[in-house]
Amino acid sequence: MMPSSSAPSAPSPGQPTTLRERKKLRTRQALADTAVALFGERGFDGTPLDALLEQVEVSRRTFFRNFRSKEDVALTAVKQLWGTYLDVLGAAEKSGPLADVLLGAMLTTLDRMDEDWYRRFPPTLRLIADSPALDGHALRHCAEVQEELVRRLGVPDRLELRLLIEFFVAAWRCALDEWLPECARGELPALLRRSCSSMAPALTLEA
Amino acid sequence: MMPSSSAPSAPSPGQPTTLRERKKLRTRQALADTAVALFGERGFDGTPLDALLEQVEVSRRTFFRNFRSKEDVALTAVKQLWGTYLDVLGAAEKSGPLADVLLGAMLTTLDRMDEDWYRRFPPTLRLIADSPALDGHALRHCAEVQEELVRRLGVPDRLELRLLIEFFVAAWRCALDEWLPECARGELPALLRRSCSSMAPALTLEA
DNA sequence: GCAAAAGTGCCACAGTGTGGCGTTAGCTCC
DNA sequence: GGAGCTAACGCCACACTGTGGCACTTTTGC
Structure with missing residues (x-):
């Protein structure tokens, strides 16, 4: 439909310059890495999103600002x-x-x-x-x-x-x-x- | 994974003989028909499943015994x-x-x-x-x-x-x-x- | 420093899908 | 044609995903 204006996922700029952007990128990567590890252990369907949030210590609200869905992060x-x-x-x-x-x-x-x-x-x-x-x-x-x-x-x-x-x-x-x-x-x-x-x-x- | 043992969707037998089977098939078809019509009017994402259930006068439990998901019926x-x-x-x-x-x-x-x-x-x-x-x-x-x-x-x-x-x-x-x-x-x-x-x-x- | 902006956490809510359980209705056998 | 059996149903409660609102903290740019 549309090219994604300020949409979650897919950080297009090559290198983040500001501290804020690097910080956001860190939590993104932590979520993605932990997601693959956690889902790999307990299965995708068998792992509630809360388990991931708890491990990365991020609120649900923050997660959904970074990823569109549970599938997205996986x-x-x-x-x-x-x-x-x-x-x-x-x-x-x-x-x-x-x-x-x-x-x-x-x-x-x-x-x-x-x-x-x-x-x-x-x-x-x-x-x-x-x-x-x-x-x-x-x-x-x-x-x-x-x-x-x-x-x-x-x-x-x-x-x-x-x-x-x-x-x-x-x-x-x-x-x-x-x-x-x-x-x-x-x-x-x-x-x-x-x-x-x-x-x-x-x-x-x-x- | 498996060929579907008593799974919802896909009624394999050609012609239902008993009254019970025909009745079940009728609600299945009513759900499928109404679903296409309703989703066509208000959009798939914009139509809550409850709207379909109310129109066909079927409980949620019954729906999910006939179809695996909202997508399935569509x-x-x-x-x-x-x-x-x-x-x-x-x-x-x-x-x-x-x-x-x-x-x-x-x-x-x-x-x-x-x-x-x-x-x-x-x-x-x-x-x-x-x-x-x-x-x-x-x-x-x-x-x-x-x-x-x-x-x-x-x-x-x-x-x-x-x-x-x-x-x-x-x-x-x-x-x-x-x-x-x-x-x-x-x-x-x-x-x-x-x-x-x-x-x-x-x-x-x-x- | 200081105000605007971006990010985050918390809370509450809508929607989907599932399990338990009592009840109804069709089927079967006598 | 009546009694028992069983499949199907409705209702209730619950878990999980995803969203909106609002207050609070941090970063940024002046």
Whole structure:
């Protein structure tokens, strides 16, 4: 609907300058980190939000000023990934096959994520796999990113562009599913490449 | 997770015989019909569940014995479609290109849905378009159907099968988006065919 | 310093979803 | 066609999520 004016989640500015902003960012990170840890232990649905608030020592009111929902805080790592992806794609040179552009941007993104993110992402994926509610939110977030991608990559044929983006995100999710059990950082790019190169053969699959 | 043992939603038996079952089915349909109408007027998020319960004259307890959630009742038409699709696909002969099998089954399904369904489906799509929460639930349901499809269409290459199914569902959603403004019954099959035939060209799209 | 602004905590409330329990209504068997 | 059984229902109370209002503290900029 709208691009989010003063909305919770997604702190766009690169580096917070004032003390106030850094402080707010600290509580945000504390909430996100503790959320993944806590939900990982007791399950997403089995952990009341109050448990998280108590541990981080933050009031409910403050929490909801930083995150839109309980799902939102659990999906912080996912949103960081796609946020970075959109940044990378915005700066990338868009020429040649679009499928390669989309893939290349994700490879760059994966290279750019730091060690801390690689610690928090796999547990987040497991939370998603275990909780349908979280999965729904994650899928919805992907859909929003896809809409944004269609908007940015203006192309004459609207339908084919949308299909290609849907395909790419689907390939990404397939790669994640194969990555999930082990979650070795170095293997994800290879899995994604393999998933993308299986796209064309998949269309001609025989029963 | 599990195939739903005595779970709410999805009445599998074809025709209810006893009076009790028919009565239960009537309240189910009354709830589903009224839900689409009511949510269509006042919006999904803007309509408390109590408004629906009051209009149908059913207690909250009874509602939740028939539907898993407020979203569930709003998505009745969507679930009916995919339920029928799985039935059709189960009975269909699976030979030749899998993409054609998937497409053919959906064309058959669209032909099999009755007039009443074609009245309720478009408003449901508009509800989904207007409410992120509903969209998330709808996407999650699609994901469950996809898992079921992978299970049924056993094929050596797991990855390519999953990709193909993801592609097909993506093409279906693209077709729906183009169908949405008008929603003329006869045009949906053509849109779906066009969407599916755009899949291969999409992969080689240039920036 | 000092006032405006941003952030936070506390309180109360609406809405969704669940468990317990007594009661009604349909089914079954005689 | 009557008695017992059982599924379904209504009502009550509760837990949890998310929001609005208001007072209080901290930071910022003058």
